[in-house]
Amino acid sequence: MDQLTGVTIEAIDLAAWAPQALDVQAVAFGLTPEEVLVRLHIVGRHAQQPGVIALGALSGGRLVGFGYGMPNRREHWWSTVIQPYLETRGYGAWLDDVFAVTELHVLPEFQGQGIGSTLIRNLCARSGLPRTILSAIDAETPARRLYRSLGYRDLARAVHFPNTERLYAVMGAELPLRGPDRAQSAPANSR
Numbered sequence: 235m236d237q238l239t240g241v242t243i244e245a246i247d248l249a250a251w252a253p254q255a256l257d258v259q260a261v262a263f264g265l266t267p268e269e270v271l272v273r274l275h276i277v278g279r280h281a282q283q284p285g286v287i288a289l290g291a292l293s294g295g296r297l298v299g300f301g302y303g304m305p306n307r308r309e310h311w312w313s314t315v316i317q318p319y320l321e322t323r324g325y326g327a328w329l330d331d332v333f334a335v336t337e338l339h340v341l342p343e344f345q346g347q348g349i350g351s352t353l354i355r356n357l358c359a360r361s362g363l364p365r366t367i368l369s370a371i372d373a374e375t376p377a378r379r380l381y382r383s384l385g386y387r388d389l390a391r392a393v394h395f396p397n398t399e400r401l402y403a404v405m406g407a408e409l410p411l412r413g414p415d416r417a418q419s420a421p422a423n424s425r
Contacts, residue, residue: 248288249281299340333361
């Protein structure tokens with residue numbers, strides 16, 4: 235358990251905390267109520283996956299940030315979407331023996347305090363795997379800068395997921411991630 239100024243990072247039961255996690259994600263990522271309902275079902279399914287790790291950032295008992303992930307399996311929907319993009323660029327092996335960071339979000343008023351970087355470093359450290367992979371909006375966002383500061387690099391860009399207009403980048407890093415003493419400035423912590 236890590237302690238930041240007024241915020242505690244600890245393991246959470248993803249299924250039990252899913253509604254609060256989706257409230258955070260809705261604010262941090264700008265989701266509509268309809269998108270929240272769809273994602274609530276997805277998070278419930280993810281909570282049942284083998285090896286899922288979920289951490290929450292709590293302030294006064296309130297969830298102000300969260301992250302979760304799991305060992306990647308090629309048959310997972312996300313993996314089947316990114317596979318052709320990675321293979322085209324010679325990174326197909328990044329789908330195996332890798333921890334997929336599925337979601338990482340921090341409420342805007344708590345961003346820039348190291349919460350996101352603490353969440354993702356702890357998630358990945360607990361995975362026991364040699365590397366990590368994630369997808370993020372393919373733009374120069376605070377999240378992309380954070381991920382780069384932790385050692386992530388672009389594996390594929392302009393990745394199109396069904397049912398969204400946004401393009402994504404797939405990023406990967408060897409573990410352990412860079413710590414706060416080795417990381418460059420990490421201004422914000424949400425995707």
